Amino acid sequence: MEIIVLPDSDAVARTAADIIEERLRRGPAVLGLATGSTPLGTYRELIRRHREEGLSFAQAQGFPLDEYVGLPASHPQSYRSVIRDEIADHVDFAPGAVHGLDGEAADPAAEADRYERAIAEAGGIDVQILGIGTDGHIGFNEPMSSLASRTRIKTLTAQTRQDNARFFDSLDEVPEHVLTQGLGTILEARHVVLIGLGKAKAAAIAAAVEGPLAALCPASVLQLHRHATVLVDEAAASRLAHTEYYQYTFGRKPAWQGF
Structure with missing residues (x-):
C-alpha cells in the first residue's frame, strides 16, 4: 500500500487522473x-x-461499484444516471461500454451474479477508483462486511443513509438497500486507488491504513491488496501517525517506478 499525502483536493484529483490516463494510454482498459x-x-x-x-x-x-435497489435507471440519483452525468456522457466511451447494476432487477441475487460474470468476461478491473465512507466503508460494504464478499445486496446503515441524504430531497427518499461489488471483488482489481478528502474522512483513513485488518473498517482489507494507492489531502491525512514517512518515501520514489 502506497500512501500519498497531497496539499489539497485539486492535487489529489490530478494525481488520480494521472493514474487513469497512464493506463488508458497503454491500450484497452477496464475502469471501476x-x-x-x-x-x-x-x-x-x-x-x-x-x-x-x-x-x-x-x-x-x-463498471460502477454499486446501485440503489428500487431506483430506475432514469432516476437522477441512480448510479447509472450519476455515472452518465458525471463522466460517461462527457468522454468518448463506445456505446454500451459503461455497464451497470440493475437496481430494479426482479432477482437481485441473480443480478449480482450476472455482474460478477460481466466483470470477469471483460477481463477484470484494471484500475478501481474508490471513495471511503466516514465509517470506513468502500463501495457499499458496510462495517462487518465479509472481507471475502462478492457482489450482493446490502442493507445501508443509518449513518450511510444520513450521509447520502444530501443527494435526495429528504432522508426518507434514500433507499435502504443496494447492490454492491464485494470486498473480495474489489481485491481482484489489478490497481486500486482509494481517495480520501477532508477532515471528516481522517478517522476512516487512519483506521484503513494504520489500524488493524478488521471487518469493522471494511477499507482496511486494502492492506492485503498487491497494488493499492491511497491519495489523501492534508485534512484527510490529519490523523495518520506516519505522515512524515509517507512524504519521505514518495519524495524519493524513482521516476521509472510510476504509480
Whole structure:
C-alpha cells in the first residue's frame, strides 16, 4: 500500500487522473467507477484532458461499484444516471461500454451474479477508483462486511443513509438497500486507488491504513491488496501517525517506478 499525502483536493484529483490516463494510454482498459462526491474532481480533470488534450476512452469499459435497489435507471440519483452525468456522457466511451447494476432487477441475487460474470468476461478491473465512507466503508460494504464478499445486496446503515441524504430531497427518499461489488471483488482489481478528502474522512483513513485488518473498517482489507494507492489531502491525512514517512518515501520514489 502506497500512501500519498497531497496539499489539497485539486492535487489529489490530478494525481488520480494521472493514474487513469497512464493506463488508458497503454491500450484497452477496464475502469471501476466510484460514485459520490469524492471522485468528482478526478472525473472533471479527466473530462478536461479528453477535451483539451485528446485523452481517449474509446478502448475502455467502465463498471460502477454499486446501485440503489428500487431506483430506475432514469432516476437522477441512480448510479447509472450519476455515472452518465458525471463522466460517461462527457468522454468518448463506445456505446454500451459503461455497464451497470440493475437496481430494479426482479432477482437481485441473480443480478449480482450476472455482474460478477460481466466483470470477469471483460477481463477484470484494471484500475478501481474508490471513495471511503466516514465509517470506513468502500463501495457499499458496510462495517462487518465479509472481507471475502462478492457482489450482493446490502442493507445501508443509518449513518450511510444520513450521509447520502444530501443527494435526495429528504432522508426518507434514500433507499435502504443496494447492490454492491464485494470486498473480495474489489481485491481482484489489478490497481486500486482509494481517495480520501477532508477532515471528516481522517478517522476512516487512519483506521484503513494504520489500524488493524478488521471487518469493522471494511477499507482496511486494502492492506492485503498487491497494488493499492491511497491519495489523501492534508485534512484527510490529519490523523495518520506516519505522515512524515509517507512524504519521505514518495519524495524519493524513482521516476521509472510510476504509480
